[in-house]
Amino acid sequence: xxxxxxxxAAPARRRLPPLTVTVALVALAAMVVTTFxxxxxxxxxxxxxxxxxxxxxxxxxxxGTDLLGRDIAARxxxxxxPPLFVGFSAAAAAVLMGLGLGLLAxxxxxxxxxxxxxxxxxxMSIPGLVLALLILVLFGASITNLxxxxxxxxxxMHFRVVRSQVMTVRNLAFVEAARLAGIGEESIVLxxxxxxxxxxxxxxxxxxxxxxxxxxxxxxxxxxxxQPPTADWGMMVSEGQAQLANAWWVAMFPGxxxxxxxxxxxxxxxxxxxxxxxxxxxxx
Numbered sequence: 001x002x003x004x005x006x007x008x009a010a011p012a013r014r015r016l017p018p019l020t021v022t023v024a025l026v027a028l029a030a031m032v033v034t035t036f037x038x039x040x041x042x043x044x045x046x047x048x049x050x051x052x053x054x055x056x057x058x059x060x061x062x063x064g065t066d067l068l069g070r071d072i073a074a075r076x077x078x079x080x081x082p083p084l085f086v087g088f089s090a091a092a093a094a095v096l097m098g099l100g101l102g103l104l105a106x107x108x109x110x111x112x113x114x115x116x117x118x119x120x121x122x123x124m125s126i127p128g129l130v131l132a133l134l135i136l137v138l139f140g141a142s143i144t145n146l147x148x149x150x151x152x153x154x155x156x157m158h159f160r161v162v163r164s165q166v167m168t169v170r171n172l173a174f175v176e177a178a179r180l181a182g183i184g185e186e187s188i189v190l191x192x193x194x195x196x197x198x199x200x201x202x203x204x205x206x207x208x209x210x211x212x213x214x215x216x217x218x219x220x221x222x223x224x225x226x227q228p229p230t231a232d233w234g235m236m237v238s239e240g241q242a243q244l245a246n247a248w249w250v251a252m253f254p255g256x257x258x259x260x261x262x263x264x265x266x267x268x269x270x271x272x273x274x275x276x277x278x279x280x281x282x283x284x
Contacts, residue, residue, distance in 0.1 A: 015274050016267065024267035031261055035080035043074035045231040054247045064249035066239065076253050079231035082220070083258065086143060087212040090150035094212075095205045097151065098158025099197065105159070106166025107189055113163070120156040128153035128215065136224045146225055150212045158204050162197050169196050199276035206269035210262045217258055233258045 049069035057064045063072035105116040132149045139145050169175060170193060178188050217234030219225035226232035233254040240251025 016271055020267060021271045024264040024271075028261065028264035028268065031080065031257070031264070032084060035077060035084055038078045038081060041077065043071070043077060045070065045075040045078040046229055047071070047074075054243065054250070056247075057249055063253045064247070066236075066247075066250050067243065072236075072249060072253055075231040075236060076233070076257050079233045079236055079254055080257060080261070082143065082226045082230065082232045083213050083216045083234065084261070086146050086150065086216045087209050089147045090154070090212040090216075091205050091208040093147060093151035094155040094208055095158050095201055097155040098160075098204075099162050099201060101155070102159045102162025102197070103166055103189055103194065106163040107170055107185070107193065109167070116159070117163070120159050123152070124156050129218070132215065132219055133224065136219065141219075141224050141227055143226070146216055146219065149219075150215050153215070154208050154211060157208060158201060161200050161204055165197050165200060166193055169193050199272075203269055203272045203276065206265055206272060210265045210269070213258065213262055213265070 047070060049065070052061070052065050052069040053067060055061055055065040055069075061071050061073065063076060065071060066075070101116050101120075105113040131153055135149050135152075136145055175188060175192055178192055216225060217232075217237070220232045220234030221238040223235075223238070226235055228235065236254035237251045237258075240247070240249075240254070243250050
């Protein structure tokens with residue numbers, strides 16, 4: 001009996017080493033603080049020096065220079081502002097939208113749940129890049145439109161997990177007791193059901209942040225996101241791809257910065273999943 005139950009049990013989740021989590025948290029915090037402190041560092045990402053075009057990394061230019069002689073290190077630091085701002089803002093907007101609609105659908109159920117669930121299904125059937133292309137081409141490429149596009153593309157993830165959690169919690173004994181005690185529905189949702197969704201939203205929000213970073217970089221890479229001359233990691237990679245053979249540093253350093261932030265965010269998300277015992281299948 002014990003052999004059967006052991007073999008049928010789901011494999012245990014392998015926890016991340018504490019050192020890895022610490023490194024990811026410290027590195028992510030350092031990159032975010034450095035990026036948003038760019039205006040205070042006295043670095044000019046737009047200063048051109050045509051006599052210093054495509055210089056390799058050196059003490060004067062640690063990351064080299066680009067085709068216009070601009071310092072890559074300054075542009076990498078400034079270039080993190082658009083993706084990080086868009087990532088945080090879009091993830092926050094998607095979490096709030098998914099939370100509100102998930103609470104409504106999971107608690108009300110019935111027709112409300114059916115309508116909102118079908119809306120989520122329709123949204124998930126539309127490829128995110130196609131939706132982004134449509135909206136940005138029609139309404140223009142701006143930071144605000146990028147945030148809206150990414151939030152609309154990713155709110156369904158939060159909606160599904162919140163709806164599932166609410167449908168589980170709404171029939172538990174303590175909620176039934178609150179209902180029998182005459183507590184209003186709004187108070188039940190806000191005081192008794194909402195807190196149970198916070199841990200899993202911490203995990204989905206972190207995952208959403210990584211996805212938002214990648215989509216912002218991809219759209220800027222394609223030329224429909226952040227526009228020149230604004231420094232942006234995705235656009236810098238796009239600008240540097242033509243010089244990969246003889247000036248690899250132009251695309252390499254912004255690409256490394258983007259990958260580093262996404263890796264740190266992913267590690268933090270996995271750590272939160274471990275802390276709150278969130279399984280991968282709950283996020284599907």
